Amino acid sequence: MGSIRLLTIRGIPIRIHFTFPLILIWAAFQYGQGQANWAKGALFGVTFTLLLFVGVLLHELAHSLIALQFGARVREIVLFPLGGVAQMESLPERPWQELLMALAGPITSAVVGVALGIVTLLLFPLRLWVDFFHALGTGLGLQWTFLLPYLAFTNLLLAGFNLIPAFPMDGGRVLRALLATAMPYGRATAIAVAVGQGLAWLLGLVGLLGGDVVLILVAFLVYAGATQEGRMVQVKLALAGLQVDQVFSRGARAVSSTDTLGTAVDMMLEGFQADFPVCEEGRLIGLVTRADLLRGLKEYGPQAPIGQVMRRQFPTVTPQDDLFEVRERMANAGLEALPVVEEGRFLGLLTQQDLNEAYALVSVRPSLLRPRV
Structure with a gap:
C-alpha cells in the first residue's frame, strides 16, 4: 500500500506511509512562518510533530495489544499524515471486548498527556503553562521550553477527539x-x-x-x-455462516508452468476467467493473475512460459473456510481470485465476482444460501 516498514512490535509490523513526509513539510512551514527565526520555528514544528506521532503509535499499539488478547488478528499499523491506523484482519467478537479495545487508545493518549503534564510541573514553574497558552493563542514566541506542555496538551486533545x-x-x-x-x-x-x-x-x-x-x-x-x-x-x-464450497467456481480452468503466456491469453479471451491456477498433475504449484500476465507479455512476449511469471507465494482457501474471512484475506492480498484446494489438490477458484453474487443473492433473499451449521 506504498509504505515503509520501520520495526516490529509484538509481531505487529509498524509502517510509515510514503505520504507521511507531507505532514513534516506542513509543520515546518506552519511553525516557521511568523517567527523571528524561521529555521528555529520550522525545526520546532518538525520535532514536535515527530514526537506527537510517537504518541499516536502508542495509541494504536494499545488498540492492537488489547485486540490480540481477545484473539483478534492485527495485520499492521500504518502512520499516515493525519494519524495512525491499526489494520485488523478480525475484531473482537463480543461487545464488551470491542469496548475495551476502543477505549484502550484514548486512555493511553490521556495517560501520556497527564504524565507529560506532571513532568512539566516538576521541571518548570507554573508560569510556563500561562506563557504556553498565550503563545498557542497568538502563534508567536514559540520556545523549546514549550515542547513538553505542547505534547501534553495535544495528547489530551487526541484522547478527547477520538472519543467523538x-x-x-x-x-x-x-x-x-x-x-x-x-x-x-x-x-x-x-x-x-x-x-x-x-x-x-x-x-x-x-x-x-x-x-x-x-x-x-x-x-x-x-x-x-x-x-x-x-x-x-x-x-x-449477509455472509455470516456461509462457506467457500457454496459459491466458488468449480469450472475454473488451470494451466501448466510450461504453457505459454499466449495460451493463457487465448483462454482469457475465450471466457470470463482472468486469473489462472498453475497445476501439475492436479496439484497446485502457482498462480498467474491478470496483472502478472500483462506484465509478462510486456517484458517477455507471448511465447514465454507461464512458470517464468507465475506467483509461488499466495494465499489459498479450503471449501470449509468462512466466506467473510476469505473475503478479507482476498482484499488484504490484493487479489481478485483465490485457488480453492483440499489436501494440495486444486478444486476451483473463488473470485471477487463469486463473492459479489453471493452477497447480492443473500441481500435479496437470505434463504437462497443457507448458512452451514
Whole structure:
C-alpha cells in the first residue's frame, strides 16, 4: 500500500506511509512562518510533530495489544499524515471486548498527556503553562521550553477527539459496543453509522461557514469512514455462516508452468476467467493473475512460459473456510481470485465476482444460501 516498514512490535509490523513526509513539510512551514527565526520555528514544528506521532503509535499499539488478547488478528499499523491506523484482519467478537479495545487508545493518549503534564510541573514553574497558552493563542514566541506542555496538551486533545461518537474514531466503536449490549449488532452499527454521518455533516457545515479547509477535510474523512464501516458490517452479516464450497467456481480452468503466456491469453479471451491456477498433475504449484500476465507479455512476449511469471507465494482457501474471512484475506492480498484446494489438490477458484453474487443473492433473499451449521 506504498509504505515503509520501520520495526516490529509484538509481531505487529509498524509502517510509515510514503505520504507521511507531507505532514513534516506542513509543520515546518506552519511553525516557521511568523517567527523571528524561521529555521528555529520550522525545526520546532518538525520535532514536535515527530514526537506527537510517537504518541499516536502508542495509541494504536494499545488498540492492537488489547485486540490480540481477545484473539483478534492485527495485520499492521500504518502512520499516515493525519494519524495512525491499526489494520485488523478480525475484531473482537463480543461487545464488551470491542469496548475495551476502543477505549484502550484514548486512555493511553490521556495517560501520556497527564504524565507529560506532571513532568512539566516538576521541571518548570507554573508560569510556563500561562506563557504556553498565550503563545498557542497568538502563534508567536514559540520556545523549546514549550515542547513538553505542547505534547501534553495535544495528547489530551487526541484522547478527547477520538472519543467523538463517529467512525472511524474510537468513539464510534464505543457507541456501537454500548448499543450492541442492548440490541443486535447490525442495528447497533446502523445507529452508530447514522450518528457519525450526522456529525460529519455538522463538522462540514461549520468548516464551510468558517472557511476552515482542515475541518471540511476531517468531515469528509469521518463521513467516508462511517459509510465504509456500515458497508463492511452489512457484508459480514449477509455472509455470516456461509462457506467457500457454496459459491466458488468449480469450472475454473488451470494451466501448466510450461504453457505459454499466449495460451493463457487465448483462454482469457475465450471466457470470463482472468486469473489462472498453475497445476501439475492436479496439484497446485502457482498462480498467474491478470496483472502478472500483462506484465509478462510486456517484458517477455507471448511465447514465454507461464512458470517464468507465475506467483509461488499466495494465499489459498479450503471449501470449509468462512466466506467473510476469505473475503478479507482476498482484499488484504490484493487479489481478485483465490485457488480453492483440499489436501494440495486444486478444486476451483473463488473470485471477487463469486463473492459479489453471493452477497447480492443473500441481500435479496437470505434463504437462497443457507448458512452451514
